[in-house]
Amino acid sequence: MEKEWDLLLKLTPELTEVAEKRYKILANISYYQPVGRRILSEHMNIKERELRNEIKILKEKQLVSVENYGMILTDLGNSVLQDSREFVKNLSGIVEMEKNLQKLLGLQQVIIVPGDANKDETVKQEMGAVAAKTLWKLLSSGDVVSVAGGTTLAELAKMAPQKSKSQDITILPARGGLGERVEIQANTVAAKLADKFNGNYRMLHVPDEVGKDSLDMLLKEPKIKEIVTKIKNADILVHGIGVAEEMAERRGLSRERIERLLNQGVVGEAFGFYLDRYGRLVEKVNTVGISLYDLENIDNVMAVSGGNKKAVAILAMLETGLCDILVTDEGAAEKIQAIMNT
Template structure:
């Protein structure tokens, strides 16, 4: 929507020179461009002035309030928040969706937005690393469209103890199926009993091969978990509530691929991390583009830590969570 404020006697010409006065010219150029839909070239030809003069005049008309541009869509607030997030946390990109009225709608809204973002940016011959969780499971259902050539999907973390739709294996399979791509799984648990067990398993040929593919990912898509009682790691049977409490006591606010970090984005509890089979936080930082997806008030601290630590390059979140992150 364009609001045009007419300034002065626009149609009067300077009787001595036969030309419009400066203020009249600015108004006329604005009217032709914003109201009548003329191009800058058409305006310059009609008024017998240069295109540079047209450009300067249009800029002046906006700066001085002659023309005010108003977009009648509540999503413009989200666009502004996206810019604020990119500026404050040096992100490559940010996608902010309006927070749904119903709490259960957040994951679907984020999944839809993340799927649309992925489809705009995925290219032929890419390796796409995939995390896990309920939001990524929702996202997989919205991936459709033209398939890309020579795409490979790889899971970034081992499997979970319980078979579930949002398990690492299931999420990776759904992405691969949607993109018509082969899928590589880490054939080992995400979290094992001891560092010694991990050392043995990661030397297994198939596990080592998949981990190397994962480290070569061009793009990674990750859920951001929290360090609370509703952690997906507890639901998956990978950690107990007592273990989560201990990690939280050590400063953990969130996890990515089962690796916990602090509010400053720094790793928490190295001993625990030595039990995780999958890409670590340092491995993820080496991937060109990491897309983190999370929303809701309960994820604010986890998202903030991930942003502060530079763990993601692109954030997909909801409006209310973003506003709390920026406070």
């Protein structure tokens, strides 16, 4: 079959471009629906006339429904979008990139979705959907899962498949709240994911960053101590990776402290740990919940992060050797591969 595909691509090289374009159109409609053609063309940065022709074909194939209030995916369209991920990846050479990065980084699995989250907002949704599917496959009865917060993990909870049968699993927030938007906090992600998977959940009602004395005092509280112990001893951890400067700003660090960190070569952040390009710890803040030191004791650690701008931060985290699975996008993967090959 592989030989036939190679022959087909040689005879019709435009097939890859057409498939990728229609895949992106379906993904964008899924993300923005219901959406008008003009707004969609602006989001995708393609001419409205070109989009009109593509929508006509997708409508004829019963993948898209055009209503008075905008375009939406049909059930068949949703199904085709899910099923076409691997097809598009094979066409564009992403599968080979996955194998290459898995070997270069020494990971159990690397999953790359087409596109770049820094250029296309729908790519983050695709990463969330793939990560949710991967997480579901990892789960066993009785498992405890710790999930971090952030926009990408919020998409994971949003895109997770709805299960009707009750599951013997518990979802916990990996850390306290950063004081950011409620919908992207770890507590909210844990609750939504537990609802989707029809499992149990617990919340951690404490701030993410506290002083050392306050942290020691909080951890003496029996209920907080109990849930933090469960979080640190989870069977699976799902977390994001942040660009150091952005995360330092979100945590409210002073500009002087941020500049000092950057001058020390800090590029990435996870769980309040600031890392340099080679995964070496430069500085950490006191946080309630999971710590970088806990990852060695967790069976499956999955990092979900993408976008070309996060590539160096992602690589810094992977250099610690504490991740097992990476879900990322083409933009980040290409840059990581380029760095690793230099």
